[in-house]
Amino acid sequence: MSTPTSTRKHEEIADSLTRDILVGQYRCGERLPSERDLAARFDANRGAVREAMKKLEQLGIASVQPGGARVAPVHEASLDVIGHLLELGDLPDADLVDQILQVMRCLMTLAAESAVERASDEELLAIRRRVQSLIEDPQDRAAHVEARFELMRAIMEASGNLVCRLIARSLLVQFAPRMASLDQFVHLTVDAHRALAQRLDVALAARDVNAVRETFEALSNHSREAARQAFAAIRADAAAGISGKEVSS
Amino acid sequence: MSTPTSTRKHEEIADSLTRDILVGQYRCGERLPSERDLAARFDANRGAVREAMKKLEQLGIASVQPGGARVAPVHEASLDVIGHLLELGDLPDADLVDQILQVMRCLMTLAAESAVERASDEELLAIRRRVQSLIEDPQDRAAHVEARFELMRAIMEASGNLVCRLIARSLLVQFAPRMASLDQFVHLTVDAHRALAQRLDVALAARDVNAVRETFEALSNHSREAARQAFAAIRADAAAGISGKEVSS
DNA sequence: CAGACCAAATTGGTCAGACCAAAATAGTCC
DNA sequence: GGACTATTTTGGTCTGACCAATTTGGTCTG
Numbered sequence: 001m002s003t004p005t006s007t008r009k010h011e012e013i014a015d016s017l018t019r020d021i022l023v024g025q026y027r028c029g030e031r032l033p034s035e036r037d038l039a040a041r042f043d044a045n046r047g048a049v050r051e052a053m054k055k056l057e058q059l060g061i062a063s064v065q066p067g068g069a070r071v072a073p074v075h076e077a078s079l080d081v082i083g084h085l086l087e088l089g090d091l092p093d094a095d096l097v098d099q100i101l102q103v104m105r106c107l108m109t110l111a112a113e114s115a116v117e118r119a120s121d122e123e124l125l126a127i128r129r130r131v132q133s134l135i136e137d138p139q140d141r142a143a144h145v146e147a148r149f150e151l152m153r154a155i156m157e158a159s160g161n162l163v164c165r166l167i168a169r170s171l172l173v174q175f176a177p178r179m180a181s182l183d184q185f186v187h188l189t190v191d192a193h194r195a196l197a198q199r200l201d202v203a204l205a206a207r208d209v210n211a212v213r214e215t216f217e218a219l220s221n222h223s224r225e226a227a228r229q230a231f232a233a234i235r236a237d238a239a240a241g242i243s244g245k246e247v248s249s
Numbered sequence: 250m251s252t253p254t255s256t257r258k259h260e261e262i263a264d265s266l267t268r269d270i271l272v273g274q275y276r277c278g279e280r281l282p283s284e285r286d287l288a289a290r291f292d293a294n295r296g297a298v299r300e301a302m303k304k305l306e307q308l309g310i311a312s313v314q315p316g317g318a319r320v321a322p323v324h325e326a327s328l329d330v331i332g333h334l335l336e337l338g339d340l341p342d343a344d345l346v347d348q349i350l351q352v353m354r355c356l357m358t359l360a361a362e363s364a365v366e367r368a369s370d371e372e373l374l375a376i377r378r379r380v381q382s383l384i385e386d387p388q389d390r391a392a393h394v395e396a397r398f399e400l401m402r403a404i405m406e407a408s409g410n411l412v413c414r415l416i417a418r419s420l421l422v423q424f425a426p427r428m429a430s431l432d433q434f435v436h437l438t439v440d441a442h443r444a445l446a447q448r449l450d451v452a453l454a455a456r457d458v459n460a461v462r463e464t465f466e467a468l469s470n471h472s473r474e475a476a477r478q479a480f481a482a483i484r485a486d487a488a489a490g491i492s493g494k495e496v497s498s
Numbered sequence: 499c500a501g502a503c504c505a506a507a508t509t510g511g512t513c514a515g516a517c518c519a520a521a522a523t524a525g526t527c528c
Numbered sequence: 529g530g531a532c533t534a535t536t537t538t539g540g541t542c543t544g545a546c547c548a549a550t551t552t553g554g555t556c557t558g
Contacts, residue, residue, distance in 0.1 A: 009512085034538060045513050050539085051303075058307050066539045067521035075406070079328055079415050099412040102363075106355040114351075157324070163348040166328050167416055258541085283509060294542055299510085315510045316550035 009044045013052035016042075018084050021061050021071050032062060032069040059084070079167070083174030092178050094231040100175055101227060105220035107168050108152060111159035112216045116209050119158040127154045128204050134197045141183060149176065185230035185237075193222060258293045262301035265291075267333050270310050270320050281311060281318040308333070328416070332423030341427050343480040349424055350476060354469035356417050357401060360408035361465045365458050368407040376403045377453050383446045390432060398425065434479035434486075442471060 017038075020026055032038075035053065039046045053069055056062040060077035062069050074081070082100065086092045115127065130151040134144070149172065156165040179186075196219045203211035266287075269275055281287075284302065288295045302318055305311040309326035311318050323330070331349065335341045364376065379400040383393070398421065405414040428435075445468045452460035 036538080047513065053539090054300075054303065064539075065521080066519075068538060075411065075414055076418065077415060079412075079419060081415070082412060085411075096411065099410045102359060102410065103356070103412045103416065106359050107352070110351060110355050161348045161351065162324065162334075162345065163328075163331060163352045163420070165324055166326060166330070167352065169325065170328060171412070285509080296542065302510090313510070314550080315548070317509065 009042070010048040010051035010055070013038065013042050013044060013049055014055040017052060017056055018059065018061065019088070021056070022074075022081070022084055022088055026071045028071055028073050030071055032071065034068065079170050080174065082171065083178070086174065086178040091181060091234065094228075097175075097179075097227055097231070098224065100171055101220070101224040104168065104171060104175075105217065105224065107164050107171075108155065108220060109213055109216050111155050111161060111164050111168070112212050113209055114161050114164075115155050115158035116204065116207050116212050118160055123154075123158040124204060124207070127151070127158060128201055130154050131197055131201045131204065135194055135201065141186075144188075145176075145183070182227070182230050182234070185233045186226050187229065187233070188222075188226050193219075196222060258291070259297040259300035259304070262287065262291050262293060262298055263304040266301060266305055267308065267310065268337070270305070271323075271330070271333055271337055275320050277320055277322050279320055281320065283317070328419050329423065331420065332427070335423065335427040340430060340483065343477075346424075346428075346476055346480070347473065349420060350469070350473040353417065353420060353424075354466065354473065356413050356420075357404065357469060358462055358465050360404050360410060360413050360417070361461050362458055363410050363413075364404050364407035365453065365456050365461050367409055372403075372407040373453060373456070376400065376407060377450055379403050380446055380450045380453065384443055384450065390435075393437075394425075394432070431476070431479050431483070434482045435475050436478065436482070437471075437475050442468075445471060 017032070026032060032053075033041070035046050035049045038044075038049045038052075042049065053062070053064050056069070057064050058078065059081055060072060061074070061081060062071050064070075082096070085096055115123070119127070130147065133147050134151065152168065152172070156168050159165065196215055200212065200215045200219065203215050266281070275281060281302075282290070284295050284298045287293075287298045287301075291298065302311070302313050305318075306313050307327065308330055309321060310323070310330060311320050313319075331345070334345055364372070368376070379396065382396050383400065401417065401421070405417050408414065445464055449461065449464045449468065452464050
């Protein structure tokens with residue numbers, strides 16, 4: 001099996017079916033095999049299949065009704081499909097990543113505005129402390145990434161916008177772990193980044209909403225550009241790997 | 250019982266527990282009663298309780314592990330809690346509604362920008378047709394609201410941003426039905442609204458990204474203001490109802 | 499007396515088999 | 529050929545049991 005049975009049975013089934021649906025194995029509107037058939041195919045209890053179907057329904061990629069389960073159009077799915085979509089191939093889809101970063105930019109900017117307007121002095125100070133830790137030391141990449149996430153979290157918390165916070169968290173949880181494979185290709189231009197962080201700190205200190213928004217936009221676009229370049233680098237790397245395969249050991 | 254047993258057992262249990270958790274009956278980190286206890290309390294099968302717990306976990310308001318289920322902090326919940334939060338009281342929470350509208354504004358603006366940049370002529374025409382139907386006739390309120398939703402949907406579709414689309418859809422699905430109780434208090438200033446729609450149409454025709462963004466922001470802020478005024482009207486109404494209770498009827 | 503440690507009870511996780519109601523299908527009749 | 533009905537299929541629910549992990553409480557040791 002491609003997926004060892006290390007996970008629970010129903011998870012294995014759900015993952016397999018999710019993959020099949022997302023990859024287009026089952027087309028939209030098509031009927032899925034019956035629970036009993038699936039139980040036989042996966043050598044599992046119907047209860048396990050049932051739980052898996054429940055998960056598919058929760059993901060919004062299938063609607064299960066008496067008479068049969070049918071796959072739903074992707075655009076009616078839950079936000080949680082993003083994670084599954086990201087790990088379809090061996091690498092996350094570049095377009096999808098860009099979309100995520102765009103949405104994150106919007107949400108973070110909104111949150112930052114709200115935070116500047118309504119955060120207590122303590123909260124603002126906490127945020128600025130995170131910014132400082134981004135400015136100061138040239139930490140290793142993982143720590144740096146973690147620090148950025150911490151900053152986002154602090155801003156989201158200070159924004160007081162629960163909706164924004166929930167969405168950002170959900171996106172981040174699905175997004176962050178899948179970016180590990182890209183990490184080595186991401187090449188943040190630290191100078192520009194540090195300058196932006198510096199500007200952000202000043203803007204935060206002054207509670208200047210406009211400056212904060214602009215700086216945050218720039219910062220986010222910076223990340224977006226970095227991601228784009230990382231994908232380009234990977235593509236180049238892959239091409240070189242193919243053409244020069246015999247050369248490398 | 251406050252909730253008649255018209256719904257399925259596990260739904261009744263899930264709704265009850267969800268309400269209890271969201272209302273603060275069970276505090277964060279606290280242990281929930283065991284599945285067997287809950288089964289006894291609700292006079293239900295443990296399977297039903299189990300399905301309910303599954304739903305709570307999926308909602309992100311409880312984490313269930315061998316040994317016991319514990320309630321999770323609200324800010325780690327799924328986006329789907331919003332719907333439940335909206336129907337906690339007899340009226341949706343004004344702050345939450347405002348937060349939703351803020352987020353919707355961001356997302357719709359992002360989508361509109363993308364749509365203007367990358368939509369095909371046919372898609373753009375479809376969008377403009379929805380805008381036209383907003384400008385033209387003084388339909389009844391329900392039809393107008395529906396037309397606005399249609400416009401949003403068209404823009405989301407044309408944006409090509411799946412992430413944006415999923416979030417907006419999820420929010421809208423949870424949000425729209427709960428706003429029915431506010432409908433009678435919402436008093437859109439049709440003139441201003443129509444003028445904005447007109448501007449939007451022109452901007453769309455010219456594929457002027459900046460103009461589209463600005464107009465959309467204005468349009469969204471317009472809705473937000475309308476909602477705010479609706480809540481104010483309700484508050485005033487309630488106050489009048491209390492002070493003048495003997496007079497009415 | 500504090501802490502580590504161990505055994506029993508509690509709890510969630512899984513499974514098996516059965517029955518019911520609704521939907522889909524096949525068959526029949528007009 | 530189309531409408532209607534009976535059968536089969538399918539999901540939905542329930543029951544009861546067993547397993548594994550955790551929690552809990554007591555005991556023992558330093």
